[in-house]
Amino acid sequence: MTIFAVIVSRLSKAILTLLAIAILNFFLIHAAPGDPAVVLAGEAGAADEQMIEQLRERFGLDQPMYVQLGKYVAGIVQLDLGYSFRQGAPVVDLIADRLPATLLLTLTAFVVSLALGIAFGVAAAARVGKPSDTALTTMALLFYATPLYWLALMAVLVFSVWFGWLPGFGYETVGANYTGLERVLDIGRHLILPAMTLGLFFTAVYMRMARASMLEVSQLDFVKTAKAKGLSDAVIRRRHILRNAILPVVTLAGLQAGQLVGGAVLTETVFAWPGIGRLMFESLAARDYNTILGVFLVSAAMVILFNIVTDIVYRIVDPRIGARS
Amino acid sequence: MKYLKLKATTFLIAASLASPLAAQEAGGRLDIVVQPEPPGLMLGLIQNGPTQLVAGDIYESLLRYDSDLNPMPSLAKSWDISEDGLTYTFQLTEGVKWHDGEPFTADDVVFSADVFLRETHARLRASLAYVESITAPDPMTVVFKLKEPFGPFINAFENGTMPIVPKHIYEGTDFANNPANATPIGTGPFKFDEWVKGSHIHLVKNEDYYVDGLPYLDEVFYRVIPDAAARAVAFETGEVDVLPGGSVENWDIPRLAEMDGVCVTEKGWEFLAPLSWMWLNNREGPTANEKFRQAVMYAMDREFMKDVVWNGYGKVATGPIASSTNFYSDDVTIYDHNPDKAKELLAEMGYDGEPVSILPLPYGETWQRWAEAVRQNLSEVGINVEIDSADVAGWNEKTSQWDYDMAFTYLYQYGDPALGVSRNYTADRIKKGSPWNNVEGYENPSLDEKWAAAATMVTPEEREAAYLEIQKEIVDDVPVAWMQELTFPTIYRCNVNDLVTTAIGINDGPRNAWIEK
Numbered sequence: 001m002t003i004f005a006v007i008v009s010r011l012s013k014a015i016l017t018l019l020a021i022a023i024l025n026f027f028l029i030h031a032a033p034g035d036p037a038v039v040l041a042g043e044a045g046a047a048d049e050q051m052i053e054q055l056r057e058r059f060g061l062d063q064p065m066y067v068q069l070g071k072y073v074a075g076i077v078q079l080d081l082g083y084s085f086r087q088g089a090p091v092v093d094l095i096a097d098r099l100p101a102t103l104l105l106t107l108t109a110f111v112v113s114l115a116l117g118i119a120f121g122v123a124a125a126a127r128v129g130k131p132s133d134t135a136l137t138t139m140a141l142l143f144y145a146t147p148l149y150w151l152a153l154m155a156v157l158v159f160s161v162w163f164g165w166l167p168g169f170g171y172e173t174v175g176a177n178y179t180g181l182e183r184v185l186d187i188g189r190h191l192i193l194p195a196m197t198l199g200l201f202f203t204a205v206y207m208r209m210a211r212a213s214m215l216e217v218s219q220l221d222f223v224k225t226a227k228a229k230g231l232s233d234a235v236i237r238r239r240h241i242l243r244n245a246i247l248p249v250v251t252l253a254g255l256q257a258g259q260l261v262g263g264a265v266l267t268e269t270v271f272a273w274p275g276i277g278r279l280m281f282e283s284l285a286a287r288d289y290n291t292i293l294g295v296f297l298v299s300a301a302m303v304i305l306f307n308i309v310t311d312i313v314y315r316i317v318d319p320r321i322g323a324r325s
Numbered sequence: 326m327k328y329l330k331l332k333a334t335t336f337l338i339a340a341s342l343a344s345p346l347a348a349q350e351a352g353g354r355l356d357i358v359v360q361p362e363p364p365g366l367m368l369g370l371i372q373n374g375p376t377q378l379v380a381g382d383i384y385e386s387l388l389r390y391d392s393d394l395n396p397m398p399s400l401a402k403s404w405d406i407s408e409d410g411l412t413y414t415f416q417l418t419e420g421v422k423w424h425d426g427e428p429f430t431a432d433d434v435v436f437s438a439d440v441f442l443r444e445t446h447a448r449l450r451a452s453l454a455y456v457e458s459i460t461a462p463d464p465m466t467v468v469f470k471l472k473e474p475f476g477p478f479i480n481a482f483e484n485g486t487m488p489i490v491p492k493h494i495y496e497g498t499d500f501a502n503n504p505a506n507a508t509p510i511g512t513g514p515f516k517f518d519e520w521v522k523g524s525h526i527h528l529v530k531n532e533d534y535y536v537d538g539l540p541y542l543d544e545v546f547y548r549v550i551p552d553a554a555a556r557a558v559a560f561e562t563g564e565v566d567v568l569p570g571g572s573v574e575n576w577d578i579p580r581l582a583e584m585d586g587v588c589v590t591e592k593g594w595e596f597l598a599p600l601s602w603m604w605l606n607n608r609e610g611p612t613a614n615e616k617f618r619q620a621v622m623y624a625m626d627r628e629f630m631k632d633v634v635w636n637g638y639g640k641v642a643t644g645p646i647a648s649s650t651n652f653y654s655d656d657v658t659i660y661d662h663n664p665d666k667a668k669e670l671l672a673e674m675g676y677d678g679e680p681v682s683i684l685p686l687p688y689g690e691t692w693q694r695w696a697e698a699v700r701q702n703l704s705e706v707g708i709n710v711e712i713d714s715a716d717v718a719g720w721n722e723k724t725s726q727w728d729y730d731m732a733f734t735y736l737y738q739y740g741d742p743a744l745g746v747s748r749n750y751t752a753d754r755i756k757k758g759s760p761w762n763n764v765e766g767y768e769n770p771s772l773d774e775k776w777a778a779a780a781t782m783v784t785p786e787e788r789e790a791a792y793l794e795i796q797k798e799i800v801d802d803v804p805v806a807w808m809q810e811l812t813f814p815t816i817y818r819c820n821v822n823d824l825v826t827t828a829i830g831i832n833d834g835p836r837n838a839w840i841e842k
Contacts, residue, residue, distance in 0.1 A: 034718025038725055038758065040364075041447070051447040052758060058501065086364045087522075088506065097522050156558055168562060169555050174525045174546055175354065272550040274523025282361060282551070287718040 003312060010311065014304045021300045022076055025293050026069055036085050036287040037061055059085045072293070081297065082290035086283065091294035095276055099298065101171055102275030105267065106260050106302075108191060109199035114253050117203045121210020121249070122242060128215060136207070143204040148263055152197040152270040159193060166193055169272040194271040198263050202256060209252055213245035220244075247318055254310025258303040351541045353840035355821065357567040357831070358556050359526070359547040366517065366526070367506040368488040369437065369495075370445050377485045378569060379526055379547050381832040383424075384511035386489055387415055387434065387467075388482040390828040392595045394651060394740045396479060397827070400429070400489055400512065401467075410474030410783040415467045420535045423491050424510045424517075431461030436492035438469075445500055452481045452744065455781075474783045477651075477741030483596060483829065486739065514540040514836045524549060528835075541839035553689065557581060566821055569831045570594065570813020575636050575691045581816050588819040591638060591812040593830015598647035598745075599813075601735035603683070603699070603806040604724065604765040611681055611708075612730050616674040618803035621731075622660035623667035624706040625699060631809055634695045638814055642807035644800040645746050649810075650738045651785075652792035657800040667706040680709040684724070684732040687717050692733060695808075699731075724760040734760065735811055740828070742792055743780035750804060751776050767804035 037055040056062045060071065075082055081091035124136040143151075160168030172178070172186050217223065218241050226236045265277035272278075276295050283291035363375040368384040387401040396404070401415040421429040439459045442449050455475040460468050471478065481487055489512065494505050509517050514536075515528035526547040530540055548565055550556045557573045559565045560581060570593075573581065582589045605612040605621065612618060627641045646653045681703075685696035700710040715723055724732050738745035748754050751773045754762035772795060779791035815831050817824055820841040827833040 032718070033722045034716070035722065036718075038721045038760075039718050041759070049756065049758065050450075088365050088501075094522070101523075153554055156555070161558055161561055164562070167564075168558050169550055169564075170548075171524055174356075174521075174548065175527070175544070269551045270555055272524075272548075272552070272555055274521070274549075278523060278551055285361075285717050286364075 003315060006311065006315070007308065010308045014301070014308070017304060018297060018300060019073070019076070022293065022297055023069070023073065025296045026072060029287075029289055029292055030065065032287070034287045035061075036289060039287050040085060055085070059083075072290075076297070081294035084283075084288055084291045086286045086288040087291070091290045094279060094291060095294055095298055098274055098276045098279050101273055102261075102264055102268070102277060103302075104187075104191065105194055105198065105273060105275060106264050108195040109202065110253070110257065110260055110306075112195065113199035113202035114206055114249075116199075117206025118210045118246065118249060120203070120207040122214055122237070124207065124211045125214035125218070126237065128211075137211070140204040140207045143200045144208070146201075148197060148201060148266050149270065151200065152194075152267060155193050155197055156270075166190075168193065169270075171272075171274050194267050194273050197271070198260065198267045201263070202253075202260065205256065206249055206253065209249050210245065213248050214241055217241045217245040243317065247314070250310055250313055250317060254307050257306030257310070260306075261299045261302055349538075349541055349822070349839040350842055351538070351839070352543050353541075353842070354544045354546065355542050355567065355835060355838060355840070356546045356548055356565040357835075358550060358559065358565050358569060358572045360550065360556065360569075360572055362523065362549045362551075363526075365506060366509045366520070367490075368484070368509070368511075369441050369490040370501060370506065372446065372448070372485045372488075374571075377829075377832050379528070380488075380509060380511075381484050381513075381829070382515040382528055382545065382835050383509050383513045383517055384484060384488040384490070385513045386482050386484040386487050387417075388479075389833060390480070390483060390596055390740070392592060392828050394480070394595060394649075394828055396482070400434075401482070406479065410476070411471045413469040413471075413478065415469075417465045417467065418535060419465065421512050422533050422535075423493075423512055424531065425491075425494075426533075427491065427493050429489075429491075429512050430464040431467045432464070433489055433492045434467045435459050435461050436496060437489045438487060441490050441495060441500060442487060446486075448739075449481065449486055451748075452478065452486075473781050475743070475781055476783070476785070476788050477739075477743040477780065480596075480651075480740040480744060483739070484832065485829070515545055518544075540836055542835055545835045553577075560816065566818045567824065567831065567834070568816040570815055571688075573816070574689060575634070575638065578636055578638070578814055578816065586819050587816065589814045589816050590825050591814050593815060593825040593828070593832075593834075594812050595649040596740050596828035598649045598738040598740070599735045599811040600642055600645070600647045600738060601733065601808040601811050602642070603731045603733050603808065604729070605804070605806055606727065606730050607766040607768075607804060608727065610730055611674075611676060611679055614674050615802060616670045617676060618806065619660075620667040620670040620674075620676075620706065621703065621708070621806050622803055623663040623670065624708065625660075625702045625806070625808075626662040627809060628662065630695060630698045634691060634698055635809070635811075639812050640810040642809050644796050644807060645750065645805075646742055646792070646796060647738050647810045650746070651741050652789050654793045654796050656793065657796050664702075664706050671707060676708070678707070678709050680711055681730040682711045682713045684713045684715060684720065684729045686733045686735070687715060687720050696733065721760050724764050725758050727757065727764065727766065731806070732764075733808075734764075736761070742795075743776075747776040747780070750799065765805050767802070769799075769802065769804075772798060 037052050040055055041052050060068060084091050084094055087094060120136055124133045127133045156168040159166045167190050171190055178186050223236060223240060226240050264275060265281055268275045268277040269281055276298060280292060280295040359375050359378055361375055363379055365371050366380045368380040385400050387399060389397040389399045391397055400418055402418040403416045405414045417431060423429055443453055455471050456469055457472045458470045462468060491510050494510060495503060514531050514534050516531050518527040518529045520526045528545045530543050550559055553574050557577045560568050581587060605618050607613055631639055631641055643655045644657050683696050683699060686692040696712050700712060703710045723729050749763055750767055752768045755766055756762055775791060775795050779788055782788045782791060815825060822839050822841060823837040824834045825831060826837050
């Protein structure tokens with residue numbers, strides 16, 4: 001199968017998956033206790049029946065569940081994710097506003113942690129048993145075991161409060177009105193702490209995986225053959241071992257992309273990063289059904305997309321996969 | 326002669342000393358935390374805390390109130406109440422313009438109160454039920470005629486209660502879905518500029534504001550920071566200048582207050598006067614027994630809770646009315662910490678150890694700790710307590726469906742018992758589906774009559790006597806367990822002056838605030 005055919009096949013499956021996810025989520029969220037009309041009315045500090053009825057009617061909550069579901073699914077098919085009760089705006093707009101920030105954060109964390117993880121893993125494997133290997137492995141274990149939330153707060157305390165090197169929260173300097181390169185650098189500075197916090201755990205995971213995999217592959221016969229042919233260690237590592245050892249890391253990275261999106265909810269909340277993770281967190285508290293469902297759907301789409309990308313990368317790294325099928 | 330001269334000199338020295346201190350400086354920017362992010366900024370549609378904090382700078386109402394709840398001019402420059410208490414006449418301030426340049430007139434007031442808010446504002450609707458007509462005899466005069474006297478009506482002209490909205494934008498439209506809601510137009514000291522969702526809301530000075538020299542500030546940024554610890558850090562690192570009440574966890578307040586150049590004030594809650602209590606389910610279980618409810622009051626060491634859980638902020642409540650609300654009296658049965666008395670009452674009722682649950686308010690760690698403290702106190706007198714939990718939506722559901730034994734809450738009082746107190750105790754307010762009424766299910770027909778009568782008495786003296794009687798009687802019944810008058814301290818940099826000057830505090834704040842450079 002060509003890469004193009006793979007993409008088409010994966011995408012068509014993805015659409016069905018997304019539809020199933022949407023319907024499942026719809027029932028899940030309606031099963032949670034709490035009525036959005038009561039929460040909304042409650043926020044006003046006073047509520048009478050007239051107000052709650054008005055709200056229910058306005059948002060279609062007075063209709064039977066199957067009607068609500070039908071309308072929702074019909075909307076999705078037309079790429080309409082409905083209207084946010086709480087924020088008084090189309091969900092598509094709310095998500096479109098926030099998605100770039102989340103993509104920037106998760107992709108940065110993903111790419112950086114994958115690159116660093118593999119680099120450290122390879123470096124550790126090359127020095128197996130030496131103090132530098134022990135140091136790297138211990139550090140990885142530490143980052144693997146540390147809760148994200150605590151790490152985030154400590155990072156803010158050290159780099160923002162104590163040293164004042166980096167901004168502790170937000171997406172860019174509010175009110176500075178930077179443009180062009182200045183703006184890019186400003187956002188970059190704001191990105192460092194949240195991306196680091198989100199990425200460290202994954203760096204640790206990828207590093208341990210890469211190290212183990214490198215060690216395993218280096219014991220295989222073809223490596224001995226390569227050595228016998230008189231190739232240098234560096235060439236063997238790069239061309240022969242790494243190419244094979246990287247496959248499980250890529251698989252893992254694809255699988256963990258979902259966790260990355262989940263981690264973004266926490267990271268975005270602690271760092272006041274204006275992404276969809278936070279939008280989900282806040283909408284959940286308000287039982288803002290359409291917004292929650294919309295964010296769920298978009299994050300599911302992101303996970304699926306990450307997986308398709310992994311599949312493609314896989315084929316590039318290991319041409320045998322394409323050839324077999 | 327010499328004496329006179331000396332006196333004059335002293336006066337001059339005093340005056341010259343006073344004047345440089347009082348010289349307000351124009352300009353500058355204020356960064357204020359807003360939490361959570363408001364759902365919208367159209368104050369006529371949404372009146373929750375965050376919306377009022379931000380939109381309170383954009384919209385205005387007829388009156389403001391000082392910290393003793395005396396009315397002050399705002400969009401109305403003067404007002405008059407007829408002797409029979411039935412006619413309220415307001416003379417409007419001249420030269421007021423909407424932010425889009427249109428002139429503000431009495432028609433806007435009539436439209437706001439009689440059409441717009443009657444449809445959208447549940448709390449005001451209750452007061453408007455007493456109103457027979459709202460008219461504008463001329464463009465600068467508005468007359469409210471009541472069906473019967475309603476004592477607290479003069480308190481109904483606060484910004485969150487009766488915000489004035491522009492008739493020329495809303496008349497004949499679908500209010501809730503009007504696109505103009507996204508770019509609010511008011512008469513207030515600041516204009517809406519930009520809202521970057523998830524990050525900040527930017528307001529800029531209204532250069533055409535009708536009070537000369539006001540506002541002093543050039544711009545205000547309301548910053549959205551969802552995590553309490555991150556909000557504290559934002560203040561520490563100088564990113565924000567003001568933490569409105571409730572922005573950080575209580576135990577963080579002393580630490581922040583000790584920083585150089587940081588000031589803390591408890592003022593600015595006089596109008597809202599949040600009073601906290603636990604609803605005790607009067608319908609079933611041990612809490613249905615009056616003796617049990619009294620025992621709960623005696624079992625609790627509320628002073629300790631105030632000092633430890635709330636870091637000393639607030640005041641232990643004596644009954645249903647907060648001390649800053651009109652007609653408060655402490656001439657009632659006082660429930661001191663008295664475990665022996667509590668045990669006695671429990672023995673008298675024959676309490677058999679049936680467990681009761683406590684539902685804390687899901688508003689952060691402080692409330693959780695408060696519930697723990699109550700559990701400990703109640704356990705000491707032999708009451709079997711379990712702590713329940715729910716998120717905000719779940720809490721709303723459980724309380725408004727009466728599915729609880731004891732549940733924490735607090736309610737604003739809006740300056741008068743008839744506006745913010747009686748709604749929690751009269752039988753006509755027992756209705757499922759809302760957590761803002763008589764959730765505990767307390768029924769006392771003779772008191773119901775007294776509440777109703779006290780609301781419509783004409784003179785304050787009559788009302789004072791009526792409310793004293795009510796307070797005495799209800800405090801003995803213990804329909805709910807009154808906990809404390811909450812104050813949510815505002816934390817700010819000391820170079821920000823005149824930030825809290827009225828009874829709604831920071832909600833009115835940026836109008837008069839100025840920064841000393």
